[in-house]
Amino acid sequence: MATRSNQLHIAMFPWFATGHMTPFLHLSNELAKRDHKITFLLPHKAHFQLRHLNHHPSLITFHTITVPHVEGLPLGTETASDIPIFLNHLLAIAMDKTRDQVQQTLTIIKPDFVFYDNAYWMPEIAREIGIKTVCYNVVSASSLAIALVPARKVNDSITEEELRVPPEGYPSSKVVLSGNEAKALSFISLPFGEGNITFYDRIVMAMKGSDAIGIRTTRELEGNFCDYIASQYEKQVLLTGPVLSLDDSAFEEKLEPYWADWLDGFERASVVFCAFGSQINLEKAQFQEILLGFELSGLPFIVALKAPIGCETVEEALPQGFEERVKGRGKVSRGWVQQPLMLKHSSVGCFVNHCGFGSMWESLMSDKQIVLVPHLADQVLNTKLLVGELEVAVEVERGETDGWISKESLSKAIRLVMDEGSEVGVRVKINHAKWKENGGTSVLINAYIDKFLQNLQHFSN
Numbered sequence: 288m289a290t291r292s293n294q295l296h297i298a299m300f301p302w303f304a305t306g307h308m309t310p311f312l313h314l315s316n317e318l319a320k321r322d323h324k325i326t327f328l329l330p331h332k333a334h335f336q337l338r339h340l341n342h343h344p345s346l347i348t349f350h351t352i353t354v355p356h357v358e359g360l361p362l363g364t365e366t367a368s369d370i371p372i373f374l375n376h377l378l379a380i381a382m383d384k385t386r387d388q389v390q391q392t393l394t395i396i397k398p399d400f401v402f403y404d405n406a407y408w409m410p411e412i413a414r415e416i417g418i419k420t421v422c423y424n425v426v427s428a429s430s431l432a433i434a435l436v437p438a439r440k441v442n443d444s445i446t447e448e449e450l451r452v453p454p455e456g457y458p459s460s461k462v463v464l465s466g467n468e469a470k471a472l473s474f475i476s477l478p479f480g481e482g483n484i485t486f487y488d489r490i491v492m493a494m495k496g497s498d499a500i501g502i503r504t505t506r507e508l509e510g511n512f513c514d515y516i517a518s519q520y521e522k523q524v525l526l527t528g529p530v531l532s533l534d535d536s537a538f539e540e541k542l543e544p545y546w547a548d549w550l551d552g553f554e555r556a557s558v559v560f561c562a563f564g565s566q567i568n569l570e571k572a573q574f575q576e577i578l579l580g581f582e583l584s585g586l587p588f589i590v591a592l593k594a595p596i597g598c599e600t601v602e603e604a605l606p607q608g609f610e611e612r613v614k615g616r617g618k619v620s621r622g623w624v625q626q627p628l629m630l631k632h633s634s635v636g637c638f639v640n641h642c643g644f645g646s647m648w649e650s651l652m653s654d655k656q657i658v659l660v661p662h663l664a665d666q667v668l669n670t671k672l673l674v675g676e677l678e679v680a681v682e683v684e685r686g687e688t689d690g691w692i693s694k695e696s697l698s699k700a701i702r703l704v705m706d707e708g709s710e711v712g713v714r715v716k717i718n719h720a721k722w723k724e725n726g727g728t729s730v731l732i733n734a735y736i737d738k739f740l741q742n743l744q745h746f747s748n
């Protein structure tokens with residue numbers, strides 16, 4: 288616990304995306320739980336979306352930032368959830384335009400530290416004011432190590448073949464991108480922010496300029512990748528562990544009765560839950576194929592996906608007669624659900640997800656069977672970690688021509704982990720339980736935060 292004399296004041300300024308702001312807030316909760324003070328800088332809309340996750344409002348203050356309009360973005364855009372993923376580079380321009388606001392705020396509040404990820408200009412501001420910086424990464428160490436280190440040479444004509452080759456010294460031969468997968472990395476050479484800075488240059492500058500690099504991971508999961516990053520940047524890499532705020536006894540959130548009552552009607556570990564995070568925009572045909580896969584599996588299910596491209600609502604995207612056919616055993620959510628609480632319900636037996644880093648950790652820390660459908664490059668690498676290295680999950684097979692999953696392949700993957708007596712199902716279950724015993728205990732995870740804080744205290748002196 289911090290005393291008045293060693294209480295730290297930390298400002299947080301994450302990328303304007305749910306998958307980044309949420310883990311920054313989870314970390315804020317953990318630090319506030321230990322009596323440290325946080326000022327959390329975020330867009331107006333995000334303030335309303337996240338305030339229920341602020342477990343320590345007396346120590347965590349939200350400070351809203353006005354996100355300016357940038358041509359090409361829909362009016363009122365403030366976070367990545369408001370736009371399709373291909374417009375994110377314009378949102379980065381909007382973030383860069385908030386620099387003066389951020390500088391003014393930091394000058395007034397003068398915290399001990401500022402944590403950031405995408406705002407590569409932060410170290411410059413912080414140095415002027417006399418604040419220490421931590422570039423805090425909420426994606427896996429493996430995805431940073433393969434794509435965003437000085438040893439990776441990037442230019443605007445980088446080819447898929449070049450992207451497929453990991454940078455010199457990269458420490459794994461299993462967690463790599465093969466075949467078509469490397470295409471997913473091509474975004475690193477594209478403009479992402481004001482002045483046409485590339486995504487690669489942005490993140491490398493953000494890391495190089497920091498006083499320390501923080502990563503939301505553990506040594507047990509990614510020690511070799513963390514060491515590689517530390518040697519690439521010649522900097523200390525501080526790990527926070529997964530920081531999930533799942534067992535904050537000070538704050539007991541309950542699963543909405545609508546879902547809790549429905550789930551209560553099923554046998555233990557029989558229901559399949561599916562969610563793909565905050566960023567993925569599926570095509571209507573892809574969305575429908577997923578639903579048909581659940582129907583084909585014959586198992587009870589809850590699917591919580593965003594309405595696909597071109598549809599205002601989930602309703603209008605449903606396959607004809609779908610809800611009638613699955614009545615009594617399948618539900619399609621009309622919006623965001625409480626994923627962490629869904630994963631705590633005893634009737635849920637399997638989690639089908641996109642392997643975003645947040646969902647990856649939440650599935651690892653749960654006792655559910657894991658089925659993966661990755662989309663973005665980091666999700667492909669996270670999937671390799673879980674399927675190839677840890678062998679705790681299965682990935683849904685994709686068609687060679689369209690690169691997308693079919694209802695048959697989804698249903699097959701689900702049955703593979705859910706059918707009683709399935710060899711694969713038993714194997715991943717045992718491996719998952721073993722991994723949790725060694726790498727996922729609450730003692731270990733709390734120890735990560737304590738150690739992280741010790742390191743920060745050391746830096747602040």
Ligand SMILES: O=c1ccn([C@@H]2O[C@H](COP(=O)(O)OP(=O)(O)O[C@H]3OC[C@@H](O)[C@H](O)[C@H]3O)[C@@H](O)[C@H]2O)c(=O)[nH]1
Pocket residue numbers: 305306307309425426427562563564565566567591622623624625626627642643644645646647649663665666
């Ligand atoms: O309905 C939902 C869906 C999701 N969630 C929560 O939203 C969070 C989603 O975070 P993820 O990291 O899994 O996925 P996102 O797609 O939102 O993240 C983004 O940033 C992190 C990267 O690893 C991902 O690749 C990127 O997509 C999870 O904590 C999950 O519990 C809900 O609470 N309800």
